[in-house]
Every structure is written in C-alpha cells, then in structure tokens.
Amino acid sequence: MRALSAVALAPDKFDIVQLQVESPAPDEIVVEMRAAGVCHTDADELAVADTPYVMGHEGAGVVREVGAAVEHVAVGDRVLLTWAIACGTCRQCSRGAATLCERYGYQAGHARPGSTRDERGASVGRSFSLGTMAEVAIVRREAVVKLPEDIPLASACLLGCAVMTGFGSVVNAAKVGAGSTVVVLGCGGVGLNVVQAARIVGAARIVAVDIEPSRLEMAVRMGATDPVLAPEDDRFLAATAEEVTRMLGGGADYAFECSGVPDLGLSPLRFVRNGGTAVPVSGVESVVEADLSLFEWDKTYLTPLYGQCRPGRDFPRLFELYRRGLLLLDELVTHRYSLIELPAALADLAGRRTAKGVVVL
Ligand SMILES: [Zn+2]
Ligand SMILES: [Zn+2]
Structure with a gap:
C-alpha cells in the first residue's frame, strides 16, 4: 500500500x-498512524542522517493489517x-x-x-524501527501496545x-x-x-530549572513546587546550583x-547532596571536560535508556x-x-515554543 511519509534523506534534509x-510478515503489524509526537531526538537523528529512513518514533494509531502469528x-x-522492542530471550531481555x-x-x-520502499524500489529504513511520521507504519509485533478507549490518540502518542x-x-x-527533593534541569517534553512523575510519587520539593519563563509555568502546572529561571550565561548551571542548594x-x-544541552551533561551532579543520585535523561553523547570532584561523595550517576521501559509493566500503569x-x-x-x-513543527521545537508538538495524520 502507498503511504505519504516524512523521509530523512541527508543531514538536516x-x-x-x-x-x-x-x-x-507473520510477526509484523501494519498500523494506520493517527498521531506522531515530535521529539528532540528526531532533530538530533536528522542532523546526522546518512541513509534514507521514515522519521518519527512516537506514535499512536489503528491496526490495519496483522501477520499470521500476531495474537495480542x-x-x-x-x-x-513503543520503541522498547524486546525479543524476550537475549542476555539483556x-x-x-x-x-x-x-x-x-x-x-x-x-x-x-524491503518492508518499506521508495518510488524507485529502494529500501527505506524506519526511525527506531518504527517510523511514525507516515500514514502507515510497518512494525514488529513487540512494538505494538493495545490502548484503552478513553485516551485520545494525540495524547496517547506521547506515552x-x-x-x-x-x-x-x-x-x-x-x-x-x-518526601525526597528533586531538581529537574530543562522543562521540555521529557x-x-x-x-509530574516526581509529583505522583510524592516528592516533597520539585525544583524546575529552565531559561524560558513559559516552560516554568508549564512545569508548575505539572507539579513543580519551586520554579527557577536560570540566566542564559550560566553555562554549566554552577551559579544556579549554588542558589538551589541554598534554597533547599x-x-x-x-x-x-x-x-539535551551537552554542557549540562554533568550538571545534575552539582545539584545533589552527598549520596545523591544524578540522572542524565536526555542522553547527551558528546565529549565534555569532567571535573571529577563533581562525583564526590558517594554519588550515583545513572544513564537510563527510555526510563528502563518494560512495556507490559509500564504502559498499563500509565x-x-x-x-x-x-x-x-x-x-x-x-x-x-x-x-x-x-518543518514548522521542528522549528517550534528548536525555538523551545512547544511543550509537545504532535503531527496529526
Ligand atoms: Zn523521543
Ligand atoms: Zn532481546
């Protein structure tokens, strides 16, 4: 079947x-996409695109065709x-x-x-093995989670x-x-x-840090107790960390x-007390100079991928x-x-104008 699709061709093109x-195939599903979230990773991925692929890795839709081995x-x-597509038997699974x-x-x-091809018959890849910014996506069965009726698809795609x-x-x-104290650096989609997760688990103080006042307003709606506007020239958030440490x-x-700012990769370490836990969530992959005293003392630096998602456990909970x-x-x-x-969606994302932008198909 034919499907209008956003296809990355070359860096930023x-x-x-x-x-x-x-x-x-027997273990695949074709989904008619209805909504696809726009994520920073889409822009990062596009910046280094070298082979053609269908863009997008957040999506919700309606099942159009199932392979013979699909039961759920x-x-x-x-x-x-979901892009946590697990075989269930490898060492990690x-x-x-x-x-x-x-x-x-x-x-x-x-x-x-070959499951997706362009007009000349050449195979086109799919972002995160999904490729949600298209009228139709062909994916492995493990990537598909059944939704309850009460969640609108444009909201569900963010999950x-x-x-x-x-x-x-x-x-x-x-x-x-x-009862814990939590600091969040950067109040975009993630x-x-x-x-809001910190609010749900009952954190006592949730300090939200951003350089955009509008994002801090949104953070307060999500449950932040202490919005902190950081000056744009506070490169590693050292001054802001001192202020927040005093505050707490x-x-x-x-x-x-x-x-998603490389300079801030180690910054969460500045905000935690001894024995605290620093979590770089945005997965910055850059060379930075590291002051190892930031890791002192007894601190944990955790790098979870996709919130350690286990689809069967986590989506029903959400x-x-x-x-x-x-x-x-x-x-x-x-x-x-x-x-x-x-193009406008990606420009709004880069300009930090959105909480979440969604492409509605
Ligand atoms: Zn994403
Ligand atoms: Zn596996």
Missing part, C-alpha cells in the same frame, strides 16, 4: 513523499507504538532490560529491509517516548521515594514528565538533566494514572501540525 509499504491485537484496535535488547532493540535497529522516558527515569531507574538547605536527593487524573497528557499537547507542516 527531509521530504514528504509517497512510499510503498509491504504486507506484514486485531484489525481496528487502537494502539500505541533475560534480565528484564527490554530497552537494551540486543536483537531488536533501538541500537540493534530492526526495520525489515511512547517523552512520557515513558521521564516517568521511567523517576520511577524505574532512580526509584524516587515520597523534563515536564520527570516533574543542602543539595537535592535527585537531579535530572533533561535539556493508562491507570491517566484515568485517575494523576498523569496529565492532554495538557502536554500544546501544538498540532499536519504532516506537511513538519
């Missing part, structure tokens, strides 16, 4: 074109896509680390070659990356407990979800970096929190775009 999507969903089901699956995982990369990453970093990785009467128990009004999703969708408006 993409086009909206028709692709041909095959019928599913049927044609017409509303579904969410055996210890429960679904996000690190060595066979189908994000780093292994597993879009079946597949921004929400899971933020929530899981707090709950699964750092295991923040009630940071706002760290804030000592460092925080936990600090999360959600800014659905329930949404139903109980504790997890705010609809409020996070501040901008909507059509597929051809993707």
Whole structure:
C-alpha cells in the first residue's frame, strides 16, 4: 500500500513523499498512524542522517493489517507504538532490560529491509524501527501496545517516548521515594514528565530549572513546587546550583538533566547532596571536560535508556494514572501540525515554543 511519509534523506534534509509499504510478515503489524509526537531526538537523528529512513518514533494509531502469528491485537484496535522492542530471550531481555535488547532493540535497529520502499524500489529504513511520521507504519509485533478507549490518540502518542522516558527515569531507574527533593534541569517534553512523575510519587520539593519563563509555568502546572529561571550565561548551571542548594538547605536527593544541552551533561551532579543520585535523561553523547570532584561523595550517576521501559509493566500503569487524573497528557499537547507542516513543527521545537508538538495524520 502507498503511504505519504516524512523521509530523512541527508543531514538536516527531509521530504514528504509517497512510499510503498509491504504486507506484514507473520510477526509484523501494519498500523494506520493517527498521531506522531515530535521529539528532540528526531532533530538530533536528522542532523546526522546518512541513509534514507521514515522519521518519527512516537506514535499512536489503528491496526490495519496483522501477520499470521500476531495474537495480542486485531484489525481496528487502537494502539500505541513503543520503541522498547524486546525479543524476550537475549542476555539483556533475560534480565528484564527490554530497552537494551540486543536483537531488536533501538541500537540493534530492526526495520525489515524491503518492508518499506521508495518510488524507485529502494529500501527505506524506519526511525527506531518504527517510523511514525507516515500514514502507515510497518512494525514488529513487540512494538505494538493495545490502548484503552478513553485516551485520545494525540495524547496517547506521547506515552511512547517523552512520557515513558521521564516517568521511567523517576520511577524505574532512580526509584524516587515520597518526601525526597528533586531538581529537574530543562522543562521540555521529557523534563515536564520527570516533574509530574516526581509529583505522583510524592516528592516533597520539585525544583524546575529552565531559561524560558513559559516552560516554568508549564512545569508548575505539572507539579513543580519551586520554579527557577536560570540566566542564559550560566553555562554549566554552577551559579544556579549554588542558589538551589541554598534554597533547599543542602543539595537535592535527585537531579535530572533533561535539556539535551551537552554542557549540562554533568550538571545534575552539582545539584545533589552527598549520596545523591544524578540522572542524565536526555542522553547527551558528546565529549565534555569532567571535573571529577563533581562525583564526590558517594554519588550515583545513572544513564537510563527510555526510563528502563518494560512495556507490559509500564504502559498499563500509565493508562491507570491517566484515568485517575494523576498523569496529565492532554495538557502536554500544546501544538498540532499536519504532516506537511513538519518543518514548522521542528522549528517550534528548536525555538523551545512547544511543550509537545504532535503531527496529526
Ligand atoms: Zn523521543
Ligand atoms: Zn532481546
């Protein structure tokens, strides 16, 4: 079948074109996409694009076709896509680390070659083995999670990356407990979800740090108790860390970096007290100069991928929190775009104008 798709072609270059999507193999599912979230990782990935691939890794839609071996969903089901695609048997899957699956995982990369082709018949890859910014996605069955009826698809698509990453970093990785103090550096799509997860687990103080006043307002709506506007020239947030440390009467128990800014990769260490936990959530991959005294004393520096997502455990929990009004999703969708408006969506993301932008298909 033909599907209008956003295809990355070269560094910072993409086009909206028709692709041909095959019928599913026995363990694959074809999903008619209805909503695709726009994430910082989309921009990072596009900046280094070298082979053509369908963009997007956050998405929700309706099942259009299932392979013969698919049992957990049927044609017409509303579904969410997750990029924790686990084989269930490799060394990582055996210890429960679904996000690190060595066979189908994000780093292994597993879009079946030839399942998506361009007009000339050349195979086109899929971002995170999903490729959600398209009318249709062909994915492995492990990537598909059935959605309850009460979550709008434009809100549900955020669960597949921004929400899971933020929530899981707090709950699964750092295991923040009630009464703790939490600092969140950067209040974009992921940071706002760290804030709301900290609220949900009962953190006593949630300090939100950003350089944009509008983002801090949003952070307060999500549950931040102390918004802190950082000056743009505070390069490593050293001055802001001193201010926050004074404010809390000592460092925080936990600090999360959600800014995607390479200079801030080690900054959460500045905000935690001895024995505290620093969590770089945005996965910055850059060479930085490290002052090792930042790690003193007894601090933990955790690098969770995708909030250590285990789809079978985590998504039902998120659905329930949404139903109980504790997890705010609809409020996070501040901008909507059509597929051809993707350039505007990426510009708004870069300009920090969105909490979450969603491409509605
Ligand atoms: Zn993402
Ligand atoms: Zn595996």
